[in-house]
Amino acid sequence: MATPYYVAPEQMMKDRAEYARKGIARGRALVAVEFAGGVIFAGENPSRSLYKTSEIYDRIGFAAVGRYNEFESMRVAGIRLADVKGYQYDRSDVTVKPLANAYSQALGAIFMGESKPYEVELLIAEVSEQPEDGDPGLELYHILYDGSIVDEHRFVAIGGEAEALMGALEQRWEPGLDRDAAVRVSVEALSEVAGRDIPEATLEVAGLDAARPRRRFFRLRDEALTRALGR
Amino acid sequence: MTRRHDDPLAGLPQAFDAQGSSFFEVLRRQAPDAVPELLRTGELPARLRDELVEGTTVLAITARDGVVVAGDRRATAGHQISRGDIRKVFPADDWSAIAISGAAGPAMELARVFATELEHYEKVEGEPLSLEGKSNKLGHMVRANLGLALQGLVVVPLFAGVDPRDLTGRIYEYDPVGGRYRATEHAASGSGSLAARTTLKRLHDRGATVEQAAHNALEALFDAAEEDAATGGPDLIRRIYPIVAIMDADGYRELEDTAVAEMLEEVIDPRRR
Numbered sequence: 121m122a123t124p125y126y127v128a129p130e131q132m133m134k135d136r137a138e139y140a141r142k143g144i145a146r147g148r149a150l151v152a153v154e155f156a157g158g159v160i161f162a163g164e165n166p167s168r169s170l171y172k173t174s175e176i177y178d179r180i181g182f183a184a185v186g187r188y189n190e191f192e193s194m195r196v197a198g199i200r201l202a203d204v205k206g207y208q209y210d211r212s213d214v215t216v217k218p219l220a221n222a223y224s225q226a227l228g229a230i231f232m233g234e235s236k237p238y239e240v241e242l243l244i245a246e247v248s249e250q251p252e253d254g255d256p257g258l259e260l261y262h263i264l265y266d267g268s269i270v271d272e273h274r275f276v277a278i279g280g281e282a283e284a285l286m287g288a289l290e291q292r293w294e295p296g297l298d299r300d301a302a303v304r305v306s307v308e309a310l311s312e313v314a315g316r317d318i319p320e321a322t323l324e325v326a327g328l329d330a331a332r333p334r335r336r337f338f339r340l341r342d343e344a345l346t347r348a349l350g351r
Numbered sequence: 352m353t354r355r356h357d358d359p360l361a362g363l364p365q366a367f368d369a370q371g372s373s374f375f376e377v378l379r380r381q382a383p384d385a386v387p388e389l390l391r392t393g394e395l396p397a398r399l400r401d402e403l404v405e406g407t408t409v410l411a412i413t414a415r416d417g418v419v420v421a422g423d424r425r426a427t428a429g430h431q432i433s434r435g436d437i438r439k440v441f442p443a444d445d446w447s448a449i450a451i452s453g454a455a456g457p458a459m460e461l462a463r464v465f466a467t468e469l470e471h472y473e474k475v476e477g478e479p480l481s482l483e484g485k486s487n488k489l490g491h492m493v494r495a496n497l498g499l500a501l502q503g504l505v506v507v508p509l510f511a512g513v514d515p516r517d518l519t520g521r522i523y524e525y526d527p528v529g530g531r532y533r534a535t536e537h538a539a540s541g542s543g544s545l546a547a548r549t550t551l552k553r554l555h556d557r558g559a560t561v562e563q564a565a566h567n568a569l570e571a572l573f574d575a576a577e578e579d580a581a582t583g584g585p586d587l588i589r590r591i592y593p594i595v596a597i598m599d600a601d602g603y604r605e606l607e608d609t610a611v612a613e614m615l616e617e618v619i620d621p622r623r624r
Contacts, residue, residue, distance in 0.1 A: 169477070171477070174474070175474055176474070193363050193364050194363075196363075196364045196371070196475055197362040197363045197364065199471065199474045199475055200362050200364075200374075200377045200381065200471075201362055203374050203377070203467055203470070203471045203474075204374075204377060204378055204381055204382050204385070206467070207374075207378065207385065207463065207464070207467050208382065208385045222362075226360055226362075226363070229360060230360065
């Protein structure tokens with residue numbers, strides 16, 4: 121019988137984290153930017169149908185970077201949890217925090233227990249049911265590959281060039297942006313870090329608008345996106 | 352590989368899971384206790400059956416550019432009127448409506464599961480089901496109720512809507528064993544349906560606008576209320592009017608009470624002495 125060789129837990133965690141980080145860094149980045157009425161998700165995505173952002177429930181939105189098959193299964197699991205809860209209790213009882221916790225638990229369990237960690241980072245956002253003027257009551261959670269969870273404010277970038285993007289957003293973001301201004305801030309930051317203009321056709325822009333009735337998730341495409349960008 | 356129920360990863364979807372986009376199947380697997388009795392099938396004590404609240408007449412009628420669904424507001428329990436303001440017409444999604452008659456409690460539960468089902472599919476798959484697909488799914492759910500139907504807990508929904516792809520209005524009827532039938536012009540269900548159907552047949556007009564169709568629906572409901580004791584007429588004293596839902600190229604909308612009251616005046620006026 122072959123003797124299983126010993127790996128120190130510290131070493132194993134380090135190796136796994138490095139593996140996940142490398143995988144995530146290979147993919148394109150994505151930003152979330154708060155505006156007066158909600159939040160904008162924007163990223164470069166050449167595909168017109170394989171989205172990185174999604175609606176989860178009335179007031180909850182999802183965005184992810186990394187491996188598509190892995191975050192897609194996370195997305196569907198989130199929709200399932202939200203729909204089952206909303207059915208059992210009430211639509212207004214479906215909130216983002218338990219969902220962020222579930223993602224954190226799942227990614228943590230995968231990080232330690234599975235043969236390889238998921239190479240994904242997730243953003244889960246919720247806008248308030250009764251937004252005040254200029255304040256959408258945004259809750260934004262950033263969940264990492266190892267299950268660690270950070271609540272973010274104002275703006276956040278995930279994926280490849282996250283640090284450079286955070287710097288670019290820091291310079292541009294200001295409180296009380298309207299929706300279109302937030303879209304422009306996001307796309308300008310993405311373009312600056314990419315070092316080139318990003319054409320509309322390869323932009324994925326979505327978000328949550330607290331002022332909408334019932335389902336707050338929206339996507340900006342084609343003419344609507346061109347108009348928002350003021351191009 | 353199937354994950355255990357208490358595994359933190361139990362909710363993750365499996366590849367090639369044919370039921371993966373169905374909310375009803377997810378509910379059955381992840382929260383079996385929350386599945387309505389109606390859709391799980393089981394025994395119903397006879398004592399309860401006498402206290403069962405029943406909804407009565409609902410109907411649907413097509414128009415040139417859409418479809419109209421309407422229902423009265425009465426619920427009965429045996430010979431008692433148990434409620435005068437019950438709702439029997441529900442939006443299933445932005446393009447379709449489900450109307451229920453028969454055992455009210457389970458029927459409303461069915462409408463709720465069904466609406467969640469449609470939204471769930473749309474979110475998971477990224478695009479809505481076709482109208483035909485929606486109606487088929489509802490048929491499966493009615494069929495799941497066969498056990499209770501055999502004990503007298505019959506739920507027969509009426510489903511109507513427009514398909515967002517071709518904007519034509521369609522109506523689907525069901526029988527208690529889940530049979531699904533497409534009605535080309537109009538359909539009615541519940542205790543007052545016989546009277547309602549006679550009126551619908553007489554008044555149906557292929558070229559009618561949705562407003563005219565709504566008027567005809569109110570005529571039919573009024574006739575049903577006159578002929579059938581379990582169907583409620585408009586309550587003019589308390590201003591409780593039938594619910595009238597219109598689906599056309601703009602999607603689902605319900606007529607305001609004031610608009611229904613105005614239409615009712617046109618229905619009632621010729622009958623006055």
